Amino acid sequence: MDVRTPHFKDNARGAMADASLQEALTHIRRGFIDKRARAVDALPEFEALRDSSKAIKDHTLAHLDLYLEAFIERAEAAGSVVHIAETAADARDTIIGICREAGAKRITKGKSMISEEIDLNTHLAEAGFVPVETDLGEYIVQLRNETPSHIIAPAVHVTRDRIEQDFREKHRGLDPDRDLSDPKELLAEARTMLRGEYLAADVGLTGANFLIAETGSSVIVTNEGNGDLTQTLAPVHIVLASLDKLVPTLEDASQILRLLGRSATGQDMTVYTTFSTGPRRADDPDGPAACHVVILDNGRSSMLGTDYQDMLRCIRCGACMNHCPVYHEIGGHAYGWVYPGPMGAVLTPALVGVDQGGHLPNASTLCGRCEEVCPMKIPLPGMMRSWRRDEFERHLSPATVRWGLGVWAFFARRPRLYQAATRLAMRILGNLGARRGHLRRLPLAGGWTAERDLPAPxxxxxxxxWAERERRR
Amino acid sequence: MSAREAVLKRIRMSLKVTDDENRKRTVAARLTEPPRGVIPARSQVDHDKRIALFVAMAEKAAATTERLASTDAIPQAVARYLRDRNLPAAIRHGDDPILSALTWDGTQLRVGHGAAADSDTAALSRATVGIAETGSLVLLSGRDNPTTLNFMPEAHIVVLRASDIVGDLETAWGRLRHIAGRGRLPRNVNLITGPSRSGDIQQTMLMGAHGPRDLHILVVG
Incomplete structure (x- = not known):
């Protein structure tokens, strides 16, 4: 997928002017924030589970080489073929190779953000395959030739009316006068369309929420059951996961599962939590005859031991973006690459480079809500600050920002001059704003005062x- | 150098470690003696309360439940359920010993065996374990309970012995290790908590996405 992050400012402006998007974004509060709060409040052990889960991931990352080796050994013992991919291109080539070998044409897909990260659908189509997304949100997004705008609610930016329009346009051969006014009818129509796809698929590809070293299993978590039909009905199952999905044991995955559903959708447990280990056994009546696990690095191993290692604890629940005032205003597409919201603002520069992704960690007020709700206690605002520092040190910040910071630093290092200058500025601004109590326009800050007034100093x-107060004592 | 070796090498370089014996021992110990972690207190209750908690949580997740005195009552309960829901008088199940021993003579149901077909409207499975904490069922793939039965038909009816209800997920793993052996699992372990749903249209949960619209649990004993 092209990195459109350098155009972040234009993207954001466009998003704020998009009435349909703004309407769709209003569903986030009712859909996510309130439900999460209720689920978290109902579990007294939630905080203890956060600490326990953070410790599990920190331990895993500190021993990632050994857990990876253990996973490979157990998965292969269960009959899976494990492929390690260093880059996005390697992962795509591996998957296309497996599909060719299987003589495949149609490929059903469960939801996978790694598939978005490596832009798999585009490449599968170019290689002559037909990829079909089966998660309802992903399916809608695919029909619209778009990308997901949220990591767990891919079509959060699309209103019901638009979905109806898309179904009428793309589902050919159905009664044009059929009633699709109720969302239930839209769901039923998608169910019928996709049931045929599962049965016709030659390869079923899913992502993974966890890879379990103890058993060589991959785990997916879905509400729809689409991932299960995808991986059970196709003769070949491909699991596509990144390195940071590893956890040591079934117990470790269980700790984190208690946080995942609650943080994501406010469910105590998501409907289908599926552990898959190897292909079908000799006397199994169903399931895939072959199982491949493709594990992608794509820069993650280089994040270990850096300021950004903590980001590898992320379980992709989406709570950070659901609570982000910036995401609420602009939605996910404005971020310009795969991962939006606060987690995207930290991960994108790590994966595509701060030269391309630098706008994102700057588009934050550092209000801290994301860190507050992150089940894995990832210090997201702190890491955004680190990116700003890295950007500055590498001379990537825009000239005006560097000039502004330079001026400020000049005064900040000279306290007397600083005090004299601020005294003067306060006097002038105080006088100018004395009559109204606020200032409507400020030199050099027209952009800021265009939307609001500055209270007069x-x-x-x-x-x-302060000095005056001390004197009076 | 293979990709596998390259990635392992890069991980060790980034972490500034080697694959020394100390680290290996730490990892081996965790894999053989997994720590249990934090277990929610609400699941640590006696047998009767555990069953009540399971039923309450399963119903919170939109499953329906029914308590039966013995397995003999299963065929009539299945027939009644299908009739009440206006579903065709047909059911399919696998080779599970409890389900295979049932006699359906008095029910007039058409009974199929083995993996699900697209035309199936209802399936019957047996859960190996039930988890009270979340009202989840644990189903294992194989001839006894083919995985497709869990997902393809519109209605899924699941038999769960009351004595198979445990408090928490960790205890369930203990049971599975006893059945499958340490470090091994069947092709699929399905944790199922309520019927299929989707929140992808305007973030409103709608029931019956790709899997069953209805999940009915028969708690036996």
């Missing part, structure tokens, strides 16, 4: 007022 600086 008190006429004296904080330091002056």
């Amino acid at each position: 008190a006429g004296a600086t904080f330091q002056e007022q």
Whole structure:
């Protein structure tokens, strides 16, 4: 997928002017925030589970080489073929190779963000295959030739009316006068369309929420059951997962599962949590005859031991974006690559480079809500700050920002001059705003005052007022 | 150098470690003696309360439940359920010993065996374990309970012995290790908590996405 992150500012402006998107984004509060809060409040052990889960991931990352080796050994013992892919291109080539070998044409797909990261559908189509997304949200997004705008709710940016339009346009051969006014009818129509796809598929590809070293299993978590039909009905199952999905044991996955559903959709447990280990056994009446596990690195191993290692604890629940005031305003597409919201603002520069992804960690007020709700206690605002520092050190920040920071640093290092300058500025602004109590326009800050007024300063600086108070005591 | 070796090498370089014996021992110990972690207190209750909690949580997840005194009552309960829901008088199940021993003579149901077909409207499975904490069923793939039965038909009826209900997920893993052996699992272990649904249209949960619209649990004993 092209990285459109360098155009972030234009993307964001466009998103805020898009009435349909703005309407769709209003569903986030009712759909996610309130439900999560209720589920978390109902589990007294939630905080203890956060600590326990953070410790599990930290331990796993510190021993990632050994758990990877253990996973490979157990998965192969169960009959899976494990492929390690260093880059996105390697992963695509591996998957296309497996599909060719299987003589495949149609490929059903469960939801996978790694598939988006490596832009798999485009490449599968170019290689002559027909990829079909089966998660309802992903299916809608695929019909619209779009990409997901949220990591767990891919079609959160699409209103019901638009979905109806898309179904009428793309589902040919159905009664044009059929009633699709109720969302239930849309769901039923998608169910019917996709049932045929599962049965016709030559390869079923799923992502993974966990890879379990103890058993060589992959785990998917879905509400729809689409991932299960995808991996059970096709003769070949491909699991596509990144390195950071490893956990040591079934017990470790269980700790994190208690956080995942609650943080994502406010469910105590998602409907289908499926552990898959190897292909069907000799006397199994159903299931795939072959199982491949493709494990992608794509820069993650280089994040270990850096300021950004903590990001590898992320379980992709989406809570950070659901609670992000910036995401609420602009939705996911404006971020310009695969991962939106606060987790995307940290992960995108790590995976595509801060030269391309640098806008994202800057598009934050550092309000801290994301870190508050992150089940894995990832210090997202702190890492956004680290990216800003890295960007500055590598001279990637825009000239005006560098100039502004340079001016500020010049004064900040000279306290007397700083105080004199701020005193003067406060006097002038205080006088200018004395009549109305606020300032409508400011030199060099037209963009800021275009949307709001600046309350007039008190006429004296904080330091002056403090000194005055001390004197009076 | 293979991709596998390259990635392992890069992980060790980034972490500034080697594959020394100490680290290997730590990892081996965790894999053979998995720590249980934090277990929610609400699941640590006696047998009767555990069953009540299972039923309450399963119903919270939109499953329906019914308590039966013995396995003999299963065929009539299945027939009644299908009739009440206006579903065709047909059911399919696998080779599970409990299900194979049932006699359907008095029910007028058409009974099929083995993996599901697209035309099936209802399936009957047996869960190996039930988890009270979340009202989840644990189903294992294989001839006894083919996985397709869990997902293809519109209605899924699951038999669960009351004595197979455990408090928490961790205890369920203990049972599975006893059945399948340490470090091994069947092709699929399906944890099922309520019927299929989707929240992808305007973030409103709608029931019956790709899997069953209805999940009915028969708690026996």
